[in-house]
Amino acid sequence: MPRRTLENAMQTKKKILETAQRLFSRRGFERTSLSDIAKGAGCTRGAIYWHFENKEELLMSLLESLEQEQFGMEFLNDACDPNSYNPLSKLKKWLSALCDEKNIALLNSTLISMVIMIFNGGSNPELKEMMQERRIQKNELIAKALKNIVSKGQLPSDLIIDLAVEHLCVFIVGTFHRSRVTNTNVLKNNFPLFIELEFKAIRELTEEKLRTNSLP
Amino acid sequence: MPRRTLENAMQTKKKILETAQRLFSRRGFERTSLSDIAKGAGCTRGAIYWHFENKEELLMSLLESLEQEQFGMEFLNDACDPNSYNPLSKLKKWLSALCDEKNIALLNSTLISMVIMIFNGGSNPELKEMMQERRIQKNELIAKALKNIVSKGQLPSDLIIDLAVEHLCVFIVGTFHRSRVTNTNVLKNNFPLFIELEFKAIRELTEEKLRTNSLP
Amino acid sequence: MPRRTLENAMQTKKKILETAQRLFSRRGFERTSLSDIAKGAGCTRGAIYWHFENKEELLMSLLESLEQEQFGMEFLNDACDPNSYNPLSKLKKWLSALCDEKNIALLNSTLISMVIMIFNGGSNPELKEMMQERRIQKNELIAKALKNIVSKGQLPSDLIIDLAVEHLCVFIVGTFHRSRVTNTNVLKNNFPLFIELEFKAIRELTEEKLRTNSLP
Amino acid sequence: MPRRTLENAMQTKKKILETAQRLFSRRGFERTSLSDIAKGAGCTRGAIYWHFENKEELLMSLLESLEQEQFGMEFLNDACDPNSYNPLSKLKKWLSALCDEKNIALLNSTLISMVIMIFNGGSNPELKEMMQERRIQKNELIAKALKNIVSKGQLPSDLIIDLAVEHLCVFIVGTFHRSRVTNTNVLKNNFPLFIELEFKAIRELTEEKLRTNSLP
DNA sequence: AATGAATGAGTATTCATTCAT
DNA sequence: AATGAATGAATACTCATTCAT
Numbered sequence: 020m021p022r023r024t025l026e027n028a029m030q031t032k033k034k035i036l037e038t039a040q041r042l043f044s045r046r047g048f049e050r051t052s053l054s055d056i057a058k059g060a061g062c063t064r065g066a067i068y069w070h071f072e073n074k075e076e077l078l079m080s081l082l083e084s085l086e087q088e089q090f091g092m093e094f095l096n097d098a099c100d101p102n103s104y105n106p107l108s109k110l111k112k113w114l115s116a117l118c119d120e121k122n123i124a125l126l127n128s129t130l131i132s133m134v135i136m137i138f139n140g141g142s143n144p145e146l147k148e149m150m151q152e153r154r155i156q157k158n159e160l161i162a163k164a165l166k167n168i169v170s171k172g173q174l175p176s177d178l179i180i181d182l183a184v185e186h187l188c189v190f191i192v193g194t195f196h197r198s199r200v201t202n203t204n205v206l207k208n209n210f211p212l213f214i215e216l217e218f219k220a221i222r223e224l225t226e227e228k229l230r231t232n233s234l235p
Numbered sequence: 236m237p238r239r240t241l242e243n244a245m246q247t248k249k250k251i252l253e254t255a256q257r258l259f260s261r262r263g264f265e266r267t268s269l270s271d272i273a274k275g276a277g278c279t280r281g282a283i284y285w286h287f288e289n290k291e292e293l294l295m296s297l298l299e300s301l302e303q304e305q306f307g308m309e310f311l312n313d314a315c316d317p318n319s320y321n322p323l324s325k326l327k328k329w330l331s332a333l334c335d336e337k338n339i340a341l342l343n344s345t346l347i348s349m350v351i352m353i354f355n356g357g358s359n360p361e362l363k364e365m366m367q368e369r370r371i372q373k374n375e376l377i378a379k380a381l382k383n384i385v386s387k388g389q390l391p392s393d394l395i396i397d398l399a400v401e402h403l404c405v406f407i408v409g410t411f412h413r414s415r416v417t418n419t420n421v422l423k424n425n426f427p428l429f430i431e432l433e434f435k436a437i438r439e440l441t442e443e444k445l446r447t448n449s450l451p
Numbered sequence: 452m453p454r455r456t457l458e459n460a461m462q463t464k465k466k467i468l469e470t471a472q473r474l475f476s477r478r479g480f481e482r483t484s485l486s487d488i489a490k491g492a493g494c495t496r497g498a499i500y501w502h503f504e505n506k507e508e509l510l511m512s513l514l515e516s517l518e519q520e521q522f523g524m525e526f527l528n529d530a531c532d533p534n535s536y537n538p539l540s541k542l543k544k545w546l547s548a549l550c551d552e553k554n555i556a557l558l559n560s561t562l563i564s565m566v567i568m569i570f571n572g573g574s575n576p577e578l579k580e581m582m583q584e585r586r587i588q589k590n591e592l593i594a595k596a597l598k599n600i601v602s603k604g605q606l607p608s609d610l611i612i613d614l615a616v617e618h619l620c621v622f623i624v625g626t627f628h629r630s631r632v633t634n635t636n637v638l639k640n641n642f643p644l645f646i647e648l649e650f651k652a653i654r655e656l657t658e659e660k661l662r663t664n665s666l667p
Numbered sequence: 668m669p670r671r672t673l674e675n676a677m678q679t680k681k682k683i684l685e686t687a688q689r690l691f692s693r694r695g696f697e698r699t700s701l702s703d704i705a706k707g708a709g710c711t712r713g714a715i716y717w718h719f720e721n722k723e724e725l726l727m728s729l730l731e732s733l734e735q736e737q738f739g740m741e742f743l744n745d746a747c748d749p750n751s752y753n754p755l756s757k758l759k760k761w762l763s764a765l766c767d768e769k770n771i772a773l774l775n776s777t778l779i780s781m782v783i784m785i786f787n788g789g790s791n792p793e794l795k796e797m798m799q800e801r802r803i804q805k806n807e808l809i810a811k812a813l814k815n816i817v818s819k820g821q822l823p824s825d826l827i828i829d830l831a832v833e834h835l836c837v838f839i840v841g842t843f844h845r846s847r848v849t850n851t852n853v854l855k856n857n858f859p860l861f862i863e864l865e866f867k868a869i870r871e872l873t874e875e876k877l878r879t880n881s882l883p
Numbered sequence: 884a885a886t887g888a889a890t891g892a893g894t895a896t897t898c899a900t901t902c903a904t
Numbered sequence: 905a906a907t908g909a910a911t912g913a914a915t916a917c918t919c920a921t922t923c924a925t
Contacts, residue, residue: 192412
């Protein structure tokens with residue numbers, strides 16, 4: 020039963036995207052055939068090719084939608100704003116958003132695992148590079164936020180920014196991946212606590228570094 | 236020129252395994268064909284089928300060898316030993332091993348990325364479960380070590396073990412993944428420092444939790 | 452902006468035909484898709500189907516237009532006219548037309564190559580037969596012209612018509628194909644000369660045949 | 668029923684080649700699918716891919732075999748040999764070979780029509796260029812032969828080589844194509860005669876050119 | 884112990900065609 | 905008169921697997 024109106028066409032496209040997301044996440048890009056997607060979306064392979072150039076473009080379309088689903092990025096941007104009154108709290112809010120219900124749901128049920136897989140699998144070098152670049156940009160944003168926080172006196176003025184960024188990244192990445200695989204709620208329930216500890220650690224970073232270095 | 240006996244056969248098998256490891260790590264399981272492996276190993280597809288049931292079994296053989304390449308596990312076991320004089324230092328040593336040259340090399344160049352990919356991609360459910368189980372076991376081992384350390388008075392007696400395990404795991408997993416993707420040496424060069432900070436955080440965990448909970 | 456009536460429709464059809472001619476000639480029938488044609492004509496596939504039954508019918512429409520673009524046929528007809536004063540010069544004029552600028556352009560840039568290709572490729576048997584018939588008709592026309600020329604005393608009365616037709620056809624076909632592939636101007640620049648030589652040869656045909664046959 | 672011995676494998680390859688030749692000639696390259704060939708050869712598509720890289724390579728293999736089936740090339744080479752006693756007769760022999768039974772059979776029943784089609788159809792630009800080059804080489808060979816014949820005094824010393832080559836080529840190409848499409852035996856039966864006339868024409872070429880040029 | 888030949892199912896992609904709007 | 909959406913069959917090609925030798 021062919022759909023002919025614009026409305027129906029949009030629905031078809033949406034269904035294809037949804038199915039692709041579901042299947043790519045579940046089985047991975049390679050192991051998902053366009054046949055599978057077509058079957059799942061209730062249309063033919065041909066219909067997919069009407070809406071998308073090819074399989075890769077379908078993936079790219081999916082990834083673009085990821086961009087817009089990023090939670091809490093406004094908080095990170097706020098933390099970089101020199102006019103912000105309390106950038107530290109903004110940064111903490113951003114970290115909190117990483118572990119809230121909605122984000123965890125995103126992590127577990129959607130594109131993320133696909134993205135990780137694509138990134139880890141050697142699949143698409145261009146895609147990989149694109150992601151690498153995005154990571155670097157985010158690191159720079161974090162550095163900027165930290166500098167801003169230091170300038171507001173909320174973190175020690177002798178903070179070694181690179182080190183702090185790295186420590187924060189380890190914490191973020193760890194939280195991210197741990198959230199995906201753990202089956203307890205320990206992390207989720209204690210995330211505010213962990214955040215506090217994280218900033219305590221950052222605050223003591225320089226001092227601790229001096230102490231460590233002075234050891235034999 | 237007839238290949239003479241066992242010796243040569245073993246060499247063929249070894250070459251197949253090495254090539255498979257290299258290619259699976261680089262391109263992923265799906266995108267690596269037996270033809271590729273055969274070509275890389277200097278034999279024919281048929282030869283692979285002499286040594287392995289099929290492609291999956293070849294993968295499994297590879298994974299078994301992973302087990303034996305785990306670095307530093309003896310330190311974690313030592314940290315659990317009630318007779319150990321200084322279990323905390325053992326635990327620190329285990330953590331250190333995670334970020335030393337050899338382990339980083341392992342992370343970046345071998346099976347690990349393959350495993351992650353296989354784990355993230357839904358390829359093999361049994362494989363996934365097997366890995367989940369191993370993770371739980373390791374968590375329990377860490378819990379045991381922490382309890383042992385507490386009993387030796389090296390960590391506060393009111394330490395909330397679950398919380399500490401989780402915090403440590405976030406740190407470990409974060410370090411692990413961050414090592415794989417970063418292109419700077421910041422993490423590697425400051426790992427001892429990060430470990431010290433980690434234990435400082437753990438030491439303050441309970442106290443901080445009480446303070447956080449008492450907030451409005 | 453509504454396309455107003457017949458005028459625009461005709462223009463669309465014309466554009467489709469032009470594009471089809473160009474693309475069929477360039478890439479061949481099989482390798483040209485209706486999508487390509489639609490794109491080239493600035494319309495959609497659907498529009499093509501409004502004007503033509505299907506791809507084959509589009510081709511047939513194109514071929515019909517070939518009929519009318521035949522250059523110089525009036526000269527050949529003139530050469531057959533018993534009332535013609537100088538049929539030989541008419542025949543020469545017809546041959547000349549075969550190699551003039553316009554015809555060469557036609558040969559190289561239009562349907563002809565398509566026709567040859569279709570004819571050589573077994574695509575359409577009916578088409579093939581249609582062309583075969585046309586060739587026979589043309590041969591008969593040439594025979595008629597030669598007889599007329601003989602009757603006017605412009606060629607020897609003992610001319611073996613069949614032989615002369617064949618010789619002329621070899622010359623025509625050779626010129627035709629050679630024009631298409633050569634990249635020099637030698638043929639084009641010397642065509643009048645070649646025509647003179649051709650008739651010289653025809654004039655000596657019978658005599659030469661007798662000589663040849665009398666050899667051991 | 669899989670074939671396993673070398674002998675059988677060769678037979679399979681041969682059958683594939685034969686079928687491909689037959690089908691390519693009959694229906695053209697594009698319109699012949701590997702499925703058709705496999706069916707005709709009594710094997711699977713996979714078997715074709717065992718013996719040939721892809722469809723194009725299968726075609727190339729076929730074309731290479733054409734090279735070796737070229738009749739009479741030794742005569743053309745002989746005609747170029749400065750030590751040849753009678754190069755003119757060698758050249759005539761080469762022309763004769765073009766129209767003998769065996770060659771005509773080749774023309775009508777084998778690869779030739781495929782080659783023509785491929786050449787006319789825009790199919791493969793590389794293939795086209797390859798053929799163009801071969802044609803140029805052959806022209807040069809003919810020029811060489813004519814010069815040799817002139818040097819032996821068998822053709823006038825003022826012969827304009829380029830012109831003679833072109834005239835000969837028109838004759839050859841015309842004969843070639845006319846042989847393919849005609850349904851009478853006139854050409855075949857009188858070919859020696861036509862050759863004699865051809866050389867008569869060439870002999871008079873320069874003289875005739877001077878006469879033509881001096882016309883108003 | 885290993886090769887070389889072959890199978891057959893599966894994959895992405897193309898394209899002529901249809902048809903509601 | 906023409907569009908845009910969709911179908912479905914066909915196509916070249918890949919690859920895990922089988923098996924006689």
